[in-house]
Amino acid sequence: MDFNRLLAIIKKEFIHVFRDKVSFGIIIAMPIIYSLVFGYAIKTEVDDIKLAVLDNDKSIESREYISSFETSKYFKITKYVNSLDEIEKLIDGNTVKAALVIDANYSENIQKNLKNGSLLIIDGSDPTVATTALQSGLLVSSFHNMNLNNAVDINEFGINTKVWYNPNLKSTNFILPGLLAIVMQNITILLTAFSLVREKEKGNLELLIVSPIKPIELILGKMIPYMLIGFFDLLLTLYFGLLYFNVKIAGSVFLLIGLGSIFVICSLAMGMLISTIAENQVQAMQMTILVLLPSILLSGFMFPLEAMPKFIQIIGHLVPATYLIEINRGIILKGNDISYLLKDTVILITFTIFLLGIAINKFHKTLD
Amino acid sequence: MNNIISLQKLRKTFGKFIAVDDINLNIEKGKIFGLLGPNGAGKSTTIRMIIGVLEPTSGTAIIDGKDVTKNPELIKKEIGYMSQKFSLYEDLTVLENLKFYASIYGVKTNERDERINQLIDMANLSSKKKTLVKHLSGGWKQRLALSCSLIHKPKILILDEPTAGVDPVSRRIFWKMIFELANQGISILVTTHYMDEAESCDEVAFIFDGKILVKDTPKNLIANENVNTLEDVFIKYVENKTGEKVSASFEKLKFLQAGEENGF
Numbered sequence: 001m002d003f004n005r006l007l008a009i010i011k012k013e014f015i016h017v018f019r020d021k022v023s024f025g026i027i028i029a030m031p032i033i034y035s036l037v038f039g040y041a042i043k044t045e046v047d048d049i050k051l052a053v054l055d056n057d058k059s060i061e062s063r064e065y066i067s068s069f070e071t072s073k074y075f076k077i078t079k080y081v082n083s084l085d086e087i088e089k090l091i092d093g094n095t096v097k098a099a100l101v102i103d104a105n106y107s108e109n110i111q112k113n114l115k116n117g118s119l120l121i122i123d124g125s126d127p128t129v130a131t132t133a134l135q136s137g138l139l140v141s142s143f144h145n146m147n148l149n150n151a152v153d154i155n156e157f158g159i160n161t162k163v164w165y166n167p168n169l170k171s172t173n174f175i176l177p178g179l180l181a182i183v184m185q186n187i188t189i190l191l192t193a194f195s196l197v198r199e200k201e202k203g204n205l206e207l208l209i210v211s212p213i214k215p216i217e218l219i220l221g222k223m224i225p226y227m228l229i230g231f232f233d234l235l236l237t238l239y240f241g242l243l244y245f246n247v248k249i250a251g252s253v254f255l256l257i258g259l260g261s262i263f264v265i266c267s268l269a270m271g272m273l274i275s276t277i278a279e280n281q282v283q284a285m286q287m288t289i290l291v292l293l294p295s296i297l298l299s300g301f302m303f304p305l306e307a308m309p310k311f312i313q314i315i316g317h318l319v320p321a322t323y324l325i326e327i328n329r330g331i332i333l334k335g336n337d338i339s340y341l342l343k344d345t346v347i348l349i350t351f352t353i354f355l356l357g358i359a360i361n362k363f364h365k366t367l368d
Numbered sequence: 369m370n371n372i373i374s375l376q377k378l379r380k381t382f383g384k385f386i387a388v389d390d391i392n393l394n395i396e397k398g399k400i401f402g403l404l405g406p407n408g409a410g411k412s413t414t415i416r417m418i419i420g421v422l423e424p425t426s427g428t429a430i431i432d433g434k435d436v437t438k439n440p441e442l443i444k445k446e447i448g449y450m451s452q453k454f455s456l457y458e459d460l461t462v463l464e465n466l467k468f469y470a471s472i473y474g475v476k477t478n479e480r481d482e483r484i485n486q487l488i489d490m491a492n493l494s495s496k497k498k499t500l501v502k503h504l505s506g507g508w509k510q511r512l513a514l515s516c517s518l519i520h521k522p523k524i525l526i527l528d529e530p531t532a533g534v535d536p537v538s539r540r541i542f543w544k545m546i547f548e549l550a551n552q553g554i555s556i557l558v559t560t561h562y563m564d565e566a567e568s569c570d571e572v573a574f575i576f577d578g579k580i581l582v583k584d585t586p587k588n589l590i591a592n593e594n595v596n597t598l599e600d601v602f603i604k605y606v607e608n609k610t611g612e613k614v615s616a617s618f619e620k621l622k623f624l625q626a627g628e629e630n631g632f
Contacts, residue, residue, distance in 0.1 A: 008471030012457065012464075019459045019500075203453030210419050211472045212444040 001220075005213055009221025017191065017225065026190060031183050031233045035240035038179050039172055046132040052079040052090050052099040057106035065118070068144040069100060074136035091123050098122045098133045110148065176241045177328035178301040181321050183237045184260060185267045185295060188230040189288055192271025195222055196363070197284045205366075215367045219360055223268055230264035242332070250335030256328065259345060262352055263324040269355035270320075276362040295321040320355075323348040371430075372397040372524055372555040373418065378427035380413050387413040389578035390427065395571075400546065400556045402569035406606060410578040411559045415528050418557070419449050432523055445473065448522035452529040454513040458502035462493055462512055465501060466519060473520035480519075487515040490545065507538025514545065525549060527558040531565065543568060563599040572598070574605050581605050 017023045051069065055062050069075045078096060081087055087099040103109065103117035110116055120137040124130040199205040208218060234257065242249060249256065270291060278284035297303065298316040305316045316322055323344040330336035330344075338345065373395040380388040388410045395401045405411050416422040418429055420440045429436040431443045456465050466487065470480045488494050491511035501509060510530060517525065527546075531539045543565060550556055550570075558569070566572050566586065573583040582589065582605065586598050593601045 002474060004471050005474065008468055012460065012468050015464065016457075016459055202458070203451060203455045204457060206421065206451060206453075207449065207455040207469075208472070209421050210444065210447065210449045211469070212441055212474065213472050 001214065001217055006217045006221050006224075009213075009218060010224050013195065013222060013225040016195070017229065023191060026187055027229055027233060028236075030187055031236040032240050034179060034183050034186075035176070035237055035244065038175055039241065039245045046129050047073050048076040049074060049098055049129060049133050049136070050078045050096040051075040052081050052087055052096040053077055054081050054084065054087060054099065054101045056104040057102050059107040061107040061110055062102045065102065065106070065116075065144055066100070068147075069137075069140055072136065072140045074132065074140065087121060091121070094123075096123075097126075097129050098137070100137075172245050173247055173333060174329070175302070176245060176247050177332040178299070178325040179241050180234070180237050180260065180328050181263060181299075181324040182296060182301055183241075184230055184234050184264055185321050186292060187233050188226055188264055188267035189271040189274070189291060191229065192222070192226045192268055193274040193278070193284045193288045194281060195226070196272065196275035196366075197278045197281055200366070201280050209367055215364050218367065219363055223272070226268055226271070227261075227264055230267065231261060234260045234264065247332060249332050251331035251337065255338060255341075256331045259324065259327050259331075259341070259348070262345075262348060263320065266320050266348065266352035266355060269352065269359045272359040272363060273355060276359065276366050295319045298322075300325055320348060320351045323351070370397050371395060372432055373401075373557065374430040375414075375418075376428050376430070378414070378417060378429055379425045380410075380417060380422060381425045386578050388417070388424075391575075391578075391580055393573060393580060393583065395555065395557060397555050398550065398553050399570040400550050400558065400568070402566045402572035403557065403559045403575060404561075404566055404572055404602060405559075405575035409575045411575055412528060413578075414575065415526060415557070415559065419447055419526060420444060445520060446523045448517035448520070448525045450513050450517040450525070450527050450530050452532050454509050456501045456509060456513055456516065459500060461498050461500055462488070462504070463497045465512060465516055469516045470519045475520055483519060483521075487518060490548075491515045492541075506534045507541070510534050510538060510542060511545070514542070518549070523555060525554050525556045527556065529559055529561065531560065531562060539565070563597060563602065567598050574602065576606065576609055581609070 017027065053066055053069075055066065066077070070077050075098070079086075079090060081090070081099075084101070087096075087101070090096045091099065099121040101119040101121065103119075106116055106118060120133075120141075122130050122133045122137070196205070199208070238253075238256075241247070271288075274284055274287045274291065278287055294315060295301075298305070298308070298312060299319045299321040300316065301321070305313055305322070308316065326344045327341050327348070330341050334340075371394045373393070375391050375393040378388060378391045378393075379386070391410075391414060403411050403414065413422065417424050418431065418436065420436050420443060423437060432446050434443055436443055457468070460468065463484070466484045467480070470484065475483065488497065491514065493508065493512060493515070496504065496508060501512065504512065514527075514530070531542055534542070539562070546556060546558070547568075558565070560566055569586060571583065571585050572589070574581040584592070589601045590596070590598060593604055595601055595604065
């Protein structure tokens with residue numbers, strides 16, 4: 001192997017990437033934008049549900065009840081109304097997600113120890129919001145009820161709960177470790193998928209085949225730049241995705257980076273495979289989408305694999321990203337060391353070797 | 369032996385299709401040799417076997433005394449190749465393209481810069497050194513592609529339709545460079561569809577249906593066939609082979625006139 005030839009290919013590959021505004025944008029902007037957008041936007045927990053209040057009683061008791069809604073962080077009272085018609089308009093117009101209607105006999109009912117007769121109307125069109133509204137509404141009401149009855153121990157039933165690893169059940173803690181894998185994969189596959197097919201399409205490859213360059217020099221020359229870029233983006237996502245959102249890394253950062261690097265190589269192999277199979281850039285684009293979509297939807301990045309039908313789960317387990325997402329969550333949230341991640345790591349390495357083998361083999365054949 | 373290229377019973381088949389049919393061909397050192405023939409005759413396939421991209425089904429190609437299939441690496445260093453597509457990197461500058469090919473061919477750094485300067489002078493590219501190739505016009509690109517194919521001091525220059533789609537002035541400049549290179553002792557194998565270019569070759573061969581029909585100097589060919597130009601020779605050979613007149617088919621297109629007669 002000739003080191004100068006290898007260096008020439010690497011240099012050329014970097015020039016391609018840095019002179020192309022779109023590629024450069026993908027490298028720099030994608031990790032940052034993805035981290036910020038996903039970090040802020042994907043929230044499965046809901047608070048500050050907009051609430052309208054119709055107080056037909058207007059008593060001290062009813063006001064206390066309303067204020068217990070207000071002080072819970074689940075609801076935010078945005079409107080006081082005077083009729084049910086108004087509530088209908090507000091919910092139809094998406095101005096509020098729920099409405100509390102207090103019966104005219106509320107204070108009387110309470111004093112007589114009857115059902116208080118108030119009503120919580122919930123907009124069910126978004127199940128996530130509705131479920132939260134329903135549960136928090138019941139919770140707020142029963143706490144309020146216990147306070148009224150001077151119950152000393154609100155936890156009378158006696159069960160103690162403790163949530164491990166993500167005590168606040170923050171969904172950013174769940175999403176961002178997965179995002180790390182998805183960003184690295186998307187960027188590496190996108191860039192490599194086009195790198196070879198572009199040369200094929202423009203006739204550059206023919207000239208390289210005519211030259212004394214050896215296949216291994218060309219393969220390595222094409223892989224090394226994108227490996228470095230993938231590694232750079234790993235660090236970038238690590239910073240924006242985790243540090244910025246205050247996600248603490250419970251385990252070893254080096255293990256996280258080490259296993260992440262293996263995954264970069266795995267993605268690289270997938271990209272190269274696409275590049276050798278595709279005959280032109282349009283085909284490469286189509287194949288890339290075909291690969292990226294399942295790896296976002298079926299890898300457990302957003303939706304838990306456990307909830308999917310068996311058959312879909314099998315497909316999910318054929319996606320390499322699935323394993324890195326498991327690994328990342330293990331390291332970042334649970335502080336797992338390698339002994340807990342052995343199975344995922346072995347599968348990931350197997351995928352990498354397998355895909356790399358096919359890709360290099362196919363690449364060789366393209367050059368012959 | 370004074371042959372730089374020697375093809376012996378060279379054959380290439382793709383499935384049942386015979387692209388190149390047991391060709392024998394000797395090309396002398398230091399000459400400009402033109403390989404002529406219609407599209408699909410087997411020109412490019414032959415060339416691709418000579419440069420070592422395609423493996424022959426049977427037969428041998430000897431380049432500079434070495435068998436292509438046995439010493440592909442040695443031969444690759446002796447050949448400069450320029451294809452119809454020019455194969456330059458559009459997002460690299462003129463200088464970067466030259467440097468890239470220099471490194472690929474293992475040209476040493478101390479020799480490299482001197483050669484690049486000479487090639488840039490030859491191609492008259494000194495004002496464009498730092499221009500991205502995508503901003504160059506066809507003629508400039510073509511001259512740069514030629515420069516790139518010469519960077520490693522090849523003994524043979526192989527040009528596959530180098531002037532396709534280039535304006536007449538650029539073609540003229542390009543051929544001046546080719547003559548100059550031939551004068552300096554480089555052997556040149558060129559395919560072309562332009563008959564004026566073919567007439568400038570020292571020797572030409574007609575290839576048709578994967579076979580070489582004739583090989584001679586342009587002068588002899590014109591004299592032997594008793595016609596005025598090489599183009600006439602070319603058409604005569606194709607007509608003989610296919611048994612059809614090249615111009616005859618137009619008379620069959622009666623519908624083109626039919627409209628007027630019917631008063632449309």
